[in-house]
Amino acid sequence: MDPLNSNQPLDRLAYELSKLPGIGIKASKRLAIFLASHKQHADYLTKALIDAKEKICECKNCFQLTTDPLCSICRSAKRQNSMICVVEKPSDVNYIEEGGVFRGHYHILGAIISPLDGIRAEDCRIQELITRTKKDTVFEIIFALNPSIESATTINLISSLLPGIKCTQLASGLAAGGMIEFTDTRTIYHAFQNRTEIRQ
Ligand SMILES: [Zn+2]
Incomplete structure (x- = not known):
């Protein structure tokens, strides 16, 4: 039944x-x-x-879950808006924040491109990210996506749409370890410190 x-x-x-x-x-x-x-x-x-x-609603700027129109990170004057860390899900922000190493802003894509699952580029918040980079002076986009073929496709597309902005991804320590949520704070620290530049 x-x-x-x-x-x-x-x-x-x-x-x-x-x-x-x-x-x-x-x-x-x-x-x-x-x-x-x-x-x-x-x-x-x-x-x-x-x-x-x-x-609970989504932050208008980064799409993190919040009870205010803008989340506490987007409201904070202590955060650097020249760096945006791109993640897939709201919970990824929490895991990275626990590491205490990143002092920039975040952007939550909501999904990553996956043709087999019917998820297209338009289903991810890519356009919103591009709009943000035009609004603020952004020097670096840091991709913190769990390693997969789909995330590689997503990273390649986004970085190709952002010429002139340094695009990096977290160091392979995190990639080898797999999921962001299973990574300890020390690994997150090293993944940020040793992030690598994405070349087009
Ligand atoms: Zn926000």
């Missing part, structure tokens, strides 16, 4: 939870049973979800 049409609330809840990143079928069932049997936790979670849905 399709869980979406199920009139069993527990099945519906487990189905919705199973769609969250990192939650498998087994875990979704365990969580659904936990929430159904712990009403107070369910109340807190419901309130937190409604609050997050109503109050």
